[in-house]
Amino acid sequence: MRVDRPAKAAEAPMSPAQGSLYANRVKVYPARVHGRFRRFKWAFLVFALAVYYLLPWLRWHRPGDAPDQFLLIDLAGRRFYLGPLEVWPQEIYLVTFLLIFSAIALFLVTSLFGRVWCGFACPQTVWTDLYMWVERRIEGDRNARMKLDQGPRNGAYWTKKVTKHAIWLVIAAATGGSFVLYVQDAPTAVRAIFTGQAGAWTYTFVGILTFTTYALAGWAREQVCTYMCPWPRFQAAMLDTQSLVVSYRAWRGEPRGKHKQGESWDGRGDCIDCRQCVNVCPTGIDIRDGQQLECIGCGLCIDACDAIMDKVGRPRGLIALDTLADMQACERAIAGVPPGPRRVEIAAAAHTPLKLIRPRTLIYAAVLGLVGLLMLGTLAMRETTELSVLRDRAPLFVTLADGSVRNSYTLKIVEKRHHDRTLTLHLDGLPGATLAGLGVDEARDRTIPLSVRPGSVATHRVHVFAPAGAPLPASTPVTFRLVEPDGREAARHASVFLAPGR
Amino acid sequence: MPTKIEKDAVTGKETTGHEWDGIKELNTPLPKWWLYILYATIAWSAVWAVLYPSFPGLSGHWRGTTGWTQRSAIVQQMQAVEAERAPMLERIRAAALDEIRRDPDLLQYAMAGGRVAFADNCAACHGAGGEGRPGGFPNLADDSWIWGGTLEDIHVTIRHGIRNTQDPEARMSLMPAYGQILSRQEIDDVAEHVLSLTGRSTDAASAARGATIYTEQCVACHGERGEGVRAQGGPALNDAIWLYGGAKREIAAQIANPRMGVMPPWQGRLDEATIRMLTVYVHTLGGGE
Known part of the structure; x- marks a missing residue:
């Protein structure tokens, strides 16, 4: 997946306009990685999936004929139940409030920490991560998978592929099945689905969600982010020089080059050009080319690079969550200093502190608070x-x-x-x-x-x-x-x- | 806009050749799978064109292998709707009129059906809400009835109509044209007496002369105190409702040369269930007895 990125001319992998109008997909084989960001990503994945799959099963006793499901979008009865809250169709403006609240919250978080939504919380990311985990368990890590795809189509190949897709489909069906539980009583609906008693619409929606989960998380993956999703196109509008984004510190890494154990670090950058950051990237980009549309800000390249830096005995943070302002401050500080460990020492003193409070974030926070208060106020004062x-x-x-x-x-x-x-x-x-x-x-x-x-x-x-x-x-x-x-x-x-x- | 394809200095890729306010766009290729989706939709449309009516020919058009047409679809839909309605309409046909009014289910159904039938058949003369129209089209929402306002009375009126020639059982009443029987002065006196029935007379002597004529000529149909005689279809003259106007001039004109409205019979045009729904609906407009 390499389009539109500001790579150096010599490195451009293909020059499409001279060839076909249509690009072949370059399959991404993300490698396994360990580290802080990976751990947080796993934790959030477990949390998010647990909420999605288990929330419909949470019960909440309500008097009378009202359903006893904690969260229920009762389409037939035209009610929305959330714990003690019961929303009627004429109060649909509460949903408008909720959407505005979510949008502003997304803006605020993006202006503070970059694309954390894309990297950690987006369903596309969560399910793709889960699917990749299944893939890795069955087909092995990056190299094994590449070898398998290039190797002979033998029994082992087909066994692995069929097993993988079968498990993917089971996960997809569970996802689609859980979706319909949000609009009907979960225990009844599950029994009906498995006994063939559920309505045609139920099966249709289970089918649609099964298909989209399987297709988007199994096959489309990063293509959803780069081709289909509008959010990457305008999220740059929320970023400024003080936003934390996944950054390659070129002032420290360049000039890059292979490094043998025991060699001096003087006169060269810390990047040993091991390409680990590229190998682990779920969208297959090279973070060293700078900020780009495809980067979902998951920070896995930071984990990969930190591990390498530990190994070669250089300080961590060659790739880091950093602000543009800090990058520029460091670049100014090391101006004129020849490449080498001296640069890191000088820059350590030049780092600018993180500025979380600034007009942009204050305005987002104020609007967020206002919408939240309005929402609470409306809820509290609604007529019975x-x-x-x-x-x-x-x-x-x-x-x-x-x-x-x-x-x-x-x-x-x-x-x-x-x-x-x-x-x-x-x-x-x-x-x-x-x-x-x-x-x-x-x-x-x-x-x-x-x-x-x-x-x-x-x-x-x-x-x-x-x-x-x-x-x-x-x-x-x-x-x-x-x-x-x-x-x-x-x-x-x-x-x-x-x-x-x- | 001139198209000048050039190489972008930073990426080494070609641009689309278009320029907007100094911004040029890289000619980034579309992913192949996107193209395949386009092919898939073309294939889909080919299958669709075989299954459903599509290509025009010299005489007619390709009818599709499924034989589907919009017309047959609407016929099927209508049949489905009728089948769905049948049990409820059967209950309405069998029930007594008062039963319909007291059974919430039947009443709700009859009100909905009656409203539609009224708009289609009755609103032209009686107004969208039964408010009537000037010139002899009675208000059905008030509490003054010429032929009676009970469910049974309304039912008979709708079924047979009024003063029509099609239905021998139509409600029939005729007011003589007194312009050929009474003198102008006598008609004027009778009109003055009619005004006095609602306390509006300004000439007691004239009203007294008119009272004598009223007793001889009018009482049989309009009642002694102008309260109306429903069996005869004689409207009440002692209330605030006037079909052809309540001013003295209008009353005198009606005595001299009476206008009388005609209503067609609906039996035969509408089925019995619809007539019964209409009856209940009209009864609830505000004046039902």
């Missing part, structure tokens, strides 16, 4: 009973035989609480007005009772009568109020009462 009133428009009003005027309204009462009760509907703003429900044998009265059922949206049609005789303006503002049995107001909604007028 909501009333909305829709006036009938055909007819606008009806004159009755005795000369009184009637308007009709459709009331929707959203009741999110979980107990039955009867609310009283009052009307303010129209003297002498009477109300009547539309049920069978309903009487006209100053107020009418409306029963609400827990967790429901009830629709009531209500007639409002203005007495004859009193001259009414063409439009009178009125307010419907729902009053709790204990006299507290549960909800209110403003509307108008129309009359012939004169």
Whole structure:
């Protein structure tokens, strides 16, 4: 995978415009690596996959008919359950808040630490890592895999390939299977899936997610990041000279060259050109060419290089998470100093401290805090009973035989609480007005009772009568109020009462 | 834009030859698998063109091996919908009108079906919400009924219509044209009396003269105090609802040369289940008795 990178002209592996318009894929064989970043990557992988596969199995007792799954996107019932939280479709703006919150959080983290999302947390990275682990267990490390692919297509070859793809498919199916558990009761759904009782949509989605997991993590891998994903294209906008990015310290490494044990380090750089950083890279790039689109910032090249530096007896950090500002400071400090260990000593004093607090991060943090507060505030203040009133428009009003005027309204009462009760509907703003429900044998009265059922949206049609005789303006503002049995107001909604007028 | 392909100094790759505000783009090749996906979609479309109606010919077109057409699909969909509706419509056909009104399931179904049937068949004369139209199209949402506002009354009216020639059982009433029977002054007096039924008379003497004529000519259909006689289809004259206007001039015009509306019978045009749903729907518009 070598496109678009600012390599030196002489090193460019191919010059595509002179040849085919289409590039063959250069298969990447990442080598095994040990180190800090690898350990963190493993830890996060286990954590992320555990959350993904196990979260649907977490139970949470809810009263009544509500489902007892901790996290459930109840498509059929049009509810989103998260622990004690129950979100209704009309509160979908909370999802908007959540998306904005996530986006700003991503911006903030990127401006601080570079592409940590890409390198550690992105599902594409996590599943690709898992798939590569399976691949390594079966086919061996980098060299063994390359030899296998170039070697004869014998029994051993096919046994390894078939085993690998079978395990990949099992993981993919588990991934697809887990996905559908988020939208239905997990124990029931799993039983239904295995007994063939689940619906066509369930199998379709399991199939789609199985296919995408297998294809993207098994086959496409780094191609997803370089060709499909929009994030690498604009994440550079969040970076500045103070952002930590995976950097090759050229001022220390160059001029690179092979090094024999016991040879002096004077007059040369610390890079021994072992290409370990290239070999372990999951996207197959050479970090020594500088920042590039394909780099997902996973830091595995840092682990590889640190191991080599330990071996040859040079200090770690030839490749490191570093800021552009620090790189430039070091370059200025060593200007004029000939290559060699002296440079490292001089630069050690010249390192600039990490500046986490700067206008960019402050603004991101402030917006993040604001959106978070808004989200919490909305959650805390959301109504448990909501009333909305829709006036009938055909007819606008009806004159009755005795000369009184009637308007009709459709009331929707959203009741999110979980107990039955009867609310009283009052009307303010129209003297002498009477109300009547539309049920069978309903009487006209100053107020009418409306029963609400827990967790429901009830629709009531209500007639409002203005007495004859009193001259009414063409439009009178009125307010419907729902009053709790204990006299507290549960909800209110403003509307108008129309009359012939004169 | 002139296309000048040149070699990029840094990478040694060729550019696309286009330049935007001094920025040139490297001619980076597309991955091969991307190309293969394009070929796959072309192959897919070829298969699709064989399976489904596609190429035009001199007489007609290729019909596809599956025989699928949009028309047959819609027919199938309609049949599926009808099959789905059948059990509920059967229950509505069998139920008494009052049962429909009291059974929440039936009522909900009848309201939805009635609303659609009303918009299709009735709204042209009676308005989208049953509010009627000026010129003799009665308001169905008020509480004043010429032929009765019970479920049974409404059912009969919808089935047979009013004053039509198609249905022998149509509701029938005729008001004589008093312009040829009474003098102008007498008609004026009767109109004044009708005004007095709602307390709007301004000439007591004229109203008293009109009362005598009213007793002789009008009581049979409009009732002694103008309360209307539904069996005759005689509208009430003592309320606030006027089909052809309640001003004295309009009342006098209606006495002299009455206008009378016609409603077609819906039995035969609509099936019984639809008529029953319409009946319940009209009953709930606001004036049902």
